[in-house]
Amino acid sequence: MLNVRCQIVNTQNGFSLIELIVCLFIINLGMIGVLSLVLQNIKVESTNKNALIASQLAQEGLELVRNQRDNNWLGTGGWTDKIVNFPTYIIDYSYIIDYSYKSGDIITSVSGIDDEKTKLYINKNGYYTHDRINNFPTIFSRLISASYNDNDEEKYLDIKSKVYWKERGRDYNYEAEVYLYDWKQ
DSSP states (O other), rough: OOOOOEEEOOOOOOOOOHHHHHHHHHHHHHHHHHHHHHHHHHHHHHHHHHHHHHHHHHHHHHHHHHHHEEEEEEEESOOOTTTTTSEEEEEOOOTTTTTTOOTSSSEEEEESSSSGGEEEEEEEESSSEETTTTTEEEEEEEEEEEEEOOOOOEEEEEEEEEEEEETTEEEEEEEEEEEEETTTO
């Protein structure tokens, strides 16, 4: 008897449907990971940018108070005039500190950070101001508070500049603090 063996040889090279589906699943899984990382980086970049702006606005608030103290020394009043007249106040940056300062025009009493007067706007020159007329609203509010400390050893002002903003449903704040002394005394 004749024994004949038939062997079927697969001459087609390629992937089966299951191999193709597994490969596409692995590629999609990697792409989803990369896409979520890109989206997270975009969110963090925006938050970091706003935190940097807030830190500069808070520092600017402290510099405006220093400017008021220095102008007080040039005038006839005391070094704390127009700084501790109110327990809480805002200082408006609608001027360039070094040449167009108008004494008495920058301090306004407010009730707290929710007060509409604390909102910051940006003018056409890119400067932040509390003046809403012809300026563009921002997400930032700035509140400056001052307290006068007079103990037996030293007299100083405790100045706090707080900047608040809301982003993606979350509240953020940045606070800068400085002690100002009457070093001219």
